Amino acid sequence: MVSSALNDGVSVAKGEIVSQRELKEILYDIIFGTESRAGKLFDLVLICSILLSVLAVMLDSIGWFSRTFRLELTLVEWAFTILFTLEYLVRIYSSPNPRAYIFSFYGLVDLLSIVPTYLTVIFPGANFLLVVRLLRVLRIFRVLKLSRYVGESNVLLRSLMVSRRKVFVFFYSVLVMATIIGSLMFIVEGEDNGFTSIPTSIYWTIVTITTVGYGDITPHTVLGKLLAATTMLIGYSIIAVPTGIITAELAHEIQRDRQTRTCPNCNHAGHERDAKYCRICGAHFPGAD
Amino acid sequence: MVSSALNDGVSVAKGEIVSQRELKEILYDIIFGTESRAGKLFDLVLICSILLSVLAVMLDSIGWFSRTFRLELTLVEWAFTILFTLEYLVRIYSSPNPRAYIFSFYGLVDLLSIVPTYLTVIFPGANFLLVVRLLRVLRIFRVLKLSRYVGESNVLLRSLMVSRRKVFVFFYSVLVMATIIGSLMFIVEGEDNGFTSIPTSIYWTIVTITTVGYGDITPHTVLGKLLAATTMLIGYSIIAVPTGIITAELAHEIQRDRQTRTCPNCNHAGHERDAKYCRICGAHFPGAD
């Protein structure tokens, strides 16, 4: 795109400044594209910024660090927020289909990355409230933007989407099983052995079925141990199911991914390898002639 | 069904009240069917009732909640029991083959959902506290009533049924291994390190093989730790087997499920897609012409 625009000597000769349309195209190539040199540099800078801003949030959560470097952390916080706000506005400006970008998954993530910091200004007194802390953590969603640069993550995401019905059935089955086994354990073990209520017993059952096994609640009676051992063995068979489902769908998606491409603007997958424009939002594919 | 009955103006014109046979068909369509508008509404109400009644049982198990809202919980309990009793009776009345319904899986679940509450009347004195507590918790089996609405759960259930021989062999192998390793650990570690008896050691072995690992019993001697590490590695290879078995059967069942349908009356699966009547209990398939 960039090179074709620069090589096109006639159009540049006619106007002394680059026309707005061409500016948009250049910006689009830099920001959304991943194949030109400027696009690659922009991506690299963005990845570093995101990682650093996430690191700042994490350090902020460590008590003594937060108290010692309060000022530095606030400065860093506002620097990244302004940077990401600019990036967000340029993305909207340069997108060939702004509406599609804004309401795409990554568009919403981009917005969520900058909103929490501004909200701390509107609610200054509420600085230490739980709600604001929750919003602050949303900035970590910025990390999700990284996955845009790893095309293969789409395979993982899509294979989970395709098999969502089967995974739902699996979750439902596990919950029903956890409810029944949890209730039985509540009767068998009782409140004295840590199984204080049915919800707690269900929590224990899920910890056991998924083979996590914290050990904060364990059976103490003989019957309880017998039931627990049975739960582990049955649960292990049940839990084998998602492995099978995901594996089958993943194999299918990997094969399909080799034959199609994904739109960088609206993230819609399954375009033909020789496609030049997204058939959903009309964006031009960078690198395509 | 409903619409064909209503459209059939001649038969309605002849008798002023809907004949008993037509009433049965309408009820059957509402209660067992899932495609007419009335049937969908009935299903929605029933699902909400089931979830609320299960929630009530769970809240009842939390000590302080049960003591504070004793009256409210009892009222809610009886309301749901009467509702489910009515539903059970109407199901028997409207079923084209009541015997097949009563002895089907869901027929038994429907019965189990209402019996415990009535039994609490028969055992009014709190002297048999365990029985009352057991009956109170058994009501949680109502959650199984939901399975009727998760069509694909049949796939999971059937794939477990088909591979039950192989899964049994697997369970048996694990138990033999657990017995031998458990005995060795009992000798190596002894009573002082928590391995108080062979049954307890077997419980520890199952907790370890299934990778749950509570940590309530752990090896303390060098030889015990060596044996435990070996158990984990060997056990991990053995436990990989059900994953393979279930995956293979599941893939087969998913494919088969696309080509067949399941009877809503007796829950028998594997009917042809163009079948209109269950070949086992003779019930008419709702939605079929």
Place this chain on the structure above:
Amino acid sequence: MVSSALNDGVSVAKGEIVSQRELKEILYDIIFGTESRAGKLFDLVLICSILLSVLAVMLDSIGWFSRTFRLELTLVEWAFTILFTLEYLVRIYSSPNPRAYIFSFYGLVDLLSIVPTYLTVIFPGANFLLVVRLLRVLRIFRVLKLSRYVGESNVLLRSLMVSRRKVFVFFYSVLVMATIIGSLMFIVEGEDNGFTSIPTSIYWTIVTITTVGYGDITPHTVLGKLLAATTMLIGYSIIAVPTGIITAELAHEIQRDRQTRTCPNCNHAGHERDAKYCRICGAHFPGAD
């Protein structure tokens, strides 16, 4: 076999008592066979005897039970030992190839099931020694005899034997990884945090890689937690390997098992479906014409 011997009126008419050769064949059919009525009854009695004798060993390991019922347990112990000794002798007598039976896997298990009890007579003073307790537990190997009646366990065993080279490589890789990661954790965490020596750290690494996670040893330093998290993720990928190996071999073996049969005398597998005699030890297949 039995029926053909009985039907063969001429030979029976000639001698009034059943010849020794015929007796052997009848016994062979009852003890090794699983298809005649007498054979099925014998198997059922044997399974119950084995389970009861295993139960006796388990109960014997529970301190208070052993002290209360010392006499009863000794009587039960000797009753089962004499029963299994008789069974062992009859098996040798009736086997068409006694040497093949004695040195087969199940022949050795049968011998190991009865030897420990006799050894307690030879070493009477050593009754409470650890070694004798170890031998006593060997009786639990009797349970292994059960698997003779579950033909499908051969599939599991053979698929493990076929992939033993690959599983060995896997075990070796895990041990090398555990050694390296264990040493690093020993340096990072040190003796104060429970990682008292490299062998202990290797034990911790295996507990972590296999996702058992007892929690008796856990990292306390930041670097240790980072290394532990990395170990879990890498380990999880490594540990996925046996699942793949076993699954592939299992699928192959299941298919192969449908086309072949296994010798009941020497347990050699892979005979053609129409085979009448074992091509290794020459035993006649029960049920074959």
Place this chain on the structure above:
Amino acid sequence: MVSSALNDGVSVAKGEIVSQRELKEILYDIIFGTESRAGKLFDLVLICSILLSVLAVMLDSIGWFSRTFRLELTLVEWAFTILFTLEYLVRIYSSPNPRAYIFSFYGLVDLLSIVPTYLTVIFPGANFLLVVRLLRVLRIFRVLKLSRYVGESNVLLRSLMVSRRKVFVFFYSVLVMATIIGSLMFIVEGEDNGFTSIPTSIYWTIVTITTVGYGDITPHTVLGKLLAATTMLIGYSIIAVPTGIITAELAHEIQRDRQTRTCPNCNHAGHERDAKYCRICGAHFPGAD
């Protein structure tokens, strides 16, 4: 190689001592080769030396053992170091392409096996205790020298290398999920329940997602338990992915390994079965005519 050199009577007759070129070939055959008798003997001695030296490092890490046998351990240590140094020098001398050997994986491992001991001489004072301790433990990397003898371990390594892109995406996805869930748990549970900072919460999330579940940090609030249970179920579906990826790649690599061979000098894989020389470093394949 050896026999062809010895049989070649003419060349031996010409010079009374074996020429340097022939010496190199004989040494190459003994040290790098695995098929001649001398080569097998050398390998056996080397494997035993490696295992013993690794055992010495492990024993050295056990406090009381190290203090009691300080002198013996130092002597054993230097004996093995000199032995491995000689082996390393002879390998460089006899290799047809020393540079390729030195910078190959096993060349670096061989160097790493001897360097730490010499460095302990350079840092003689115990004032840098950690450095000495680190160097002492680093010797454990000698265990990697064993890998040379486990031909099939290349399959495992290569299948991990081939699928490194997909495994990276998986690791990245798990880290993003761990970051988000960890932050939520930090807000929900807070510092009082052990979730002292976001990094600690992320550590907890990885421990939970990989189903290790130490139990050193566990949720205490109702909301935290609900979130933890959800994490386990979602995490279990995500974690099923590497199993699928590794399995598919492993199956491919096993098939490929049957058709190719690996260079013993530079460890480059994928040579044709009938190849006589490595197409990367030019080394002659032992055993090839």
